[in-house]
Amino acid sequence: MITNLNKKNKKNKNILAELDQVTKIFTNGEVVLKNLNLKIFKNDFITLLGKSGCGKTTILKILCGLLKTTEGKVNWPTSTFKNSEKNPANLSVVFQDPNLLPWLNVFDNIFLPLKLNKKNRKKNYQTVMNFIELVGLTDFKDYFPSQLSGGMKMRVAIARALITKPKVILMDEPFGALDEITRFKLNNDLLNIYKKYKLTIIFITHSIYESAYLSNKIALISDRPASINEIIYLDKDEEKNEDYYLSTDYLNKCKKISKKFNYYNEVANEE
Amino acid sequence: MKNKVFLAPSLLFIILIFLWEIILIINETPHYIIPKPSLVFITIINEWNSLISAMLITLSVTLLALLMAVILGFAIAVIISQFKIFEISFMPLTVVLQVTPIIAIAPLIIILIDNTFIAALICAWLVAFFPILSNTLVGLKSIDHSLVDLFFLYKANKFQKLLFLQIPSALPFFLSGLKISAGLSLIGAIVAEFVTGIGGSSSGLAYIIIESSYRLETAKMFAALILIALTGIIIYVFIHLISKITLKNWHESEKIKEL
Numbered sequence: 249m250i251t252n253l254n255k256k257n258k259k260n261k262n263i264l265a266e267l268d269q270v271t272k273i274f275t276n277g278e279v280v281l282k283n284l285n286l287k288i289f290k291n292d293f294i295t296l297l298g299k300s301g302c303g304k305t306t307i308l309k310i311l312c313g314l315l316k317t318t319e320g321k322v323n324w325p326t327s328t329f330k331n332s333e334k335n336p337a338n339l340s341v342v343f344q345d346p347n348l349l350p351w352l353n354v355f356d357n358i359f360l361p362l363k364l365n366k367k368n369r370k371k372n373y374q375t376v377m378n379f380i381e382l383v384g385l386t387d388f389k390d391y392f393p394s395q396l397s398g399g400m401k402m403r404v405a406i407a408r409a410l411i412t413k414p415k416v417i418l419m420d421e422p423f424g425a426l427d428e429i430t431r432f433k434l435n436n437d438l439l440n441i442y443k444k445y446k447l448t449i450i451f452i453t454h455s456i457y458e459s460a461y462l463s464n465k466i467a468l469i470s471d472r473p474a475s476i477n478e479i480i481y482l483d484k485d486e487e488k489n490e491d492y493y494l495s496t497d498y499l500n501k502c503k504k505i506s507k508k509f510n511y512y513n514e515v516a517n518e519e
Numbered sequence: 520m521k522n523k524v525f526l527a528p529s530l531l532f533i534i535l536i537f538l539w540e541i542i543l544i545i546n547e548t549p550h551y552i553i554p555k556p557s558l559v560f561i562t563i564i565n566e567w568n569s570l571i572s573a574m575l576i577t578l579s580v581t582l583l584a585l586l587m588a589v590i591l592g593f594a595i596a597v598i599i600s601q602f603k604i605f606e607i608s609f610m611p612l613t614v615v616l617q618v619t620p621i622i623a624i625a626p627l628i629i630i631l632i633d634n635t636f637i638a639a640l641i642c643a644w645l646v647a648f649f650p651i652l653s654n655t656l657v658g659l660k661s662i663d664h665s666l667v668d669l670f671f672l673y674k675a676n677k678f679q680k681l682l683f684l685q686i687p688s689a690l691p692f693f694l695s696g697l698k699i700s701a702g703l704s705l706i707g708a709i710v711a712e713f714v715t716g717i718g719g720s721s722s723g724l725a726y727i728i729i730e731s732s733y734r735l736e737t738a739k740m741f742a743a744l745i746l747i748a749l750t751g752i753i754i755y756v757f758i759h760l761i762s763k764i765t766l767k768n769w770h771e772s773e774k775i776k777e778l
C-alpha cells in the first residue's frame with residue numbers, strides 16, 4: 249500500500265490538528281479506522297475523499313472529539329482543544345444531516361450557538377440576519393424546519409455553523425442534498441468565506457468534482473478500515489469561478505484525481 | 520370532507536336519542552327505570568342550579584388535581600432525569616402506586632383526611648400524576664443523539680441542555696401524558712365523591728347520582744351523568760387545543776397534513 253504522508257520539511261508550528269496512528273473499533277467489533285495518520289495545517293482546505301461507508305464521518309467525529317479513539321492520539325497543538333474534552337469556540341461542524349431543532353424557526357436555529365454563548369438576541373439580530381441572507385433564506389426566517397426543503401435545511405445548518413465566526417470548519421458532505429446551481433453558488437460562497445476569514449476547512453465529500461474545485465489538498469481515503477492512501481496537492485492560487493469550472497484545466501485535474509482514486513480501489517480489490 | 524366529520528356523528532347521535540325515546544314510548548317503560556330523553560332534558564332545565572353548582576365542584580376538583588399533577592409530575596420528572604439514583608429509587612414506588620386501583624385506595628384517603636374536598640383532590644391527583652411523570656421522563660431521556668452532539672460542540676452546560684434541548688424534546692411526550700391524565704383525574708374525582716357519599720357542602724355530580732338513586736329520581740341521575748360526560752368533553756377539548764397550539768409547527772402528531 250502506498251502511503252504518501254505529509255512532507256516532513258513543513259514547519260510543525262503550522263500544524264493545526266494531527267491524527268497520530270489512530271485506530272477506531274466500534275463496540276460491535278467493527279474496525280473502521282486502522283493506524284490512520286493525518287496532519288492538518290493552518291489555512292488548509294482539505295477534502296477527505298472516499299467511498300460511502302469508508303469511515304469519513306468517523307474521522308471527522310474523532311477530530312472534533314465526539315468519538316474517542318480506540319488507539320492513537322488526536323492532537324490540536326495550538327488550541328485549547330487538547331486540554332479539554334470540549335471543542336474550542338473557534339471550531340464549527342456541519343454534519344451530514346442538518347440537525348436542526350424542530351421547535352425553533354430558521355432565525356432561532358441560526359441564533360442557537362450565540363444563545364448557548366449567552367449572547368443577547370436583540371443585539372445580535374442583524375448579525376443573524378446577515379447570515380440568513382448569505383444562505384439566501386431571508387424570506388424564510390420565520391419558517392420551521394418541517395416547512396423547509398432538504399436543501400434549505402442544509403443552508404440553515406451552514407449559516408448556524410458560520411455564525412460563531414469559527415477559525416476551523418469541519419463539513420460532512422454539506423452540499424450533498426443540493427441541486428447543481430445552488431451547490432455551485434454555495435461552493436463559491438464557501439471559498440470566499442474561506443479566503444476572507446483565513447479559515448481552515450476540512451471537507452468531506454464523495455464527489456471528485458467538488459473536491460477538485462474547492463480544495464488545495466485531497467486526502468484519498470481507502471476503504472474500510474480507513475487509512476490515507478495519498479494526499480494530492482493542488483494549485484492553491486487558481487481563480488475559482490465559472491470560467492474555471494468549465495475549463496479543460498479543471499477537467500484534467502478531475503481526471504487525474506479520478507485515475508488515482510480508481511487506482512487505489514483496484515489495488516485494494518486485488519489484495 | 521370537514522362537514523362529514525361533524526355531520527356523521529351528530530346524525531348518529533340524533534338517531535340514537537330518537538330511537539331511545541320511541542322504544543320507551545312503545546314499551547311504556549316507567550320513568551324511574553329508564554327515563555325518556557325528553558324527561559332528562561326537562562330535568563336538566565328544572566334542576567339547573569343544583570346541577571351546575573355540582574358540576575363546578577367536580578370540575579374544580581378535577582382541574583385543580585390536574586394542575587397539581589402537571590406541576591409535580593413535570594418537576595419530579597426533571598429532577599429524576601438529572602440524577603440516575605433518583606430514578607432507580609423512585610420508579611418502583613410509583614409503579615406500586617400506579618397499579619393499585621384508586622377505588623381501593625380512596626377509602627383510606629378519606630379516613631385520613633377530614634376535608635372531603637381535599638380528600639377528593641388527592642384521589643384525583645394520585646391517578647393523574649403518574650402518566651405525566653412517566654411520559655415526561657421518557658421524553659426527557661429520548662433526545663436525538665445528533666442534537667446532543669451539537670450541544671456538546673457548542674459547549675452547552677447541563678442547565679442549557681435541559682432548558683433548550685431536553686424540555687422541548689419532552690413536550691410532545693408530556694402532552695400525551697396530559698391527555699391521559701385529564702381523563703383519569705375526572706375518574707379520580709368521581710371515585711372520591713362516590714366513596715365519600717354524602718358530601719355536605721362540597722357535593723359534586725357523583726353525589727347527585729347517589730342521592731337521586733336513593734330517591735329513585737332516575738331522570739336526575741341521567742342528567743348528572745350527562746353533565747359528567749360534558750365535563751369530560753370540556754377538559755378533553757381544552758387539552759387537545761393546548762396540544763395543537765404548542766406542537767402545530769414542528770411535531771408530526773399535530774402537523775397539518777398537506778394534500
Ligand SMILES: Nc1ncnc2c1ncn2[C@@H]1O[C@H](COP(=O)(O)OP(=O)(O)OP(=O)(O)O)[C@@H](O)[C@H]1O
Nearest residue numbers: 274275276278280299300301302303304305306307
Ligand atoms: N456507532 C457505530 N457502531 C458500529 N459501526 C459504526 C458506527 N458508526 C459507524 N459505523 C460503521 O463505520 C463505517 C464507517 O461509517 P462512516 O459513517 O464513517 O462512513 P462515511 O465514510 O461517512 O460514509 P458516507 O459517505 O456514506 O457518509 C460504516 O461501515 C459503519 O457501519
Ligand SMILES: [Mg+2]
Nearest residue numbers: 304305344420
Ligand atoms: Mg458520512
